[in-house]
Amino acid sequence: MAALSGTSAIVVSLALDGRPATGGPDDEAIAEAYRRWRAGAPRAEVARALGNTLPRLTKQLRSGESVLEPRRLMGRDLRERFGWTTSAQSLYVRKGLLPTPDGVDGTSRWWWESTVDGWEQVAELHWCGRCRHAFISVVGLKEHRTRLHG
Numbered sequence: 427m428a429a430l431s432g433t434s435a436i437v438v439s440l441a442l443d444g445r446p447a448t449g450g451p452d453d454e455a456i457a458e459a460y461r462r463w464r465a466g467a468p469r470a471e472v473a474r475a476l477g478n479t480l481p482r483l484t485k486q487l488r489s490g491e492s493v494l495e496p497r498r499l500m501g502r503d504l505r506e507r508f509g510w511t512t513s514a515q516s517l518y519v520r521k522g523l524l525p526t527p528d529g530v531d532g533t534s535r536w537w538w539e540s541t542v543d544g545w546e547q548v549a550e551l552h553w554c555g556r557c558r559h560a561f562i563s564v565v566g567l568k569e570h571r572t573r574l575h576g
């Protein structure tokens with residue numbers, strides 16, 4: 427890990443409470459996994475580079491034991507962030523209103539967090555103050571207000 431300290435974005439495998447971090451990937455494997463992650467490789471490939479399996483890596487990412495940075499946002503992350511329903515999101519995708527995904531992992535599109543941050547800055551979203559749902563058009567917000575809060 428020491429070889430990577432100072433990099434702004436790293437692939438980290440944290441030791442569990444009190445357990446020595448032995449048997450984990452070495453610095454070289456971590457650097458390779460990080461290179462692949464940055465290049466947009468699917469998570470399965472990153473897991474392989476770490477000598478890990480995808481189900482185990484997924485579990486470690488969920489528990490916070492492992493962290494892959496910079497973050498990739500999946501559709502559900504966008505729905506959470508902008509308060510969108512699945513159908514609202516599908517509509518935005520069909521209309522081409524969302525930023526172009528940075529990659530596809532299996533069947534899931536994903537975006538670097540910075541892509542979504544940049545998009546949000548220029549998109550001029552209209553937020554419903556009552557339910558924290560972001561609308562791309564002011565008309566959409568008005569219709570929503572009438573329908574749900576009218």
Ligand SMILES: [Zn+2]
Binds near residue numbers: 554559
């Ligand atoms: Zn609302």
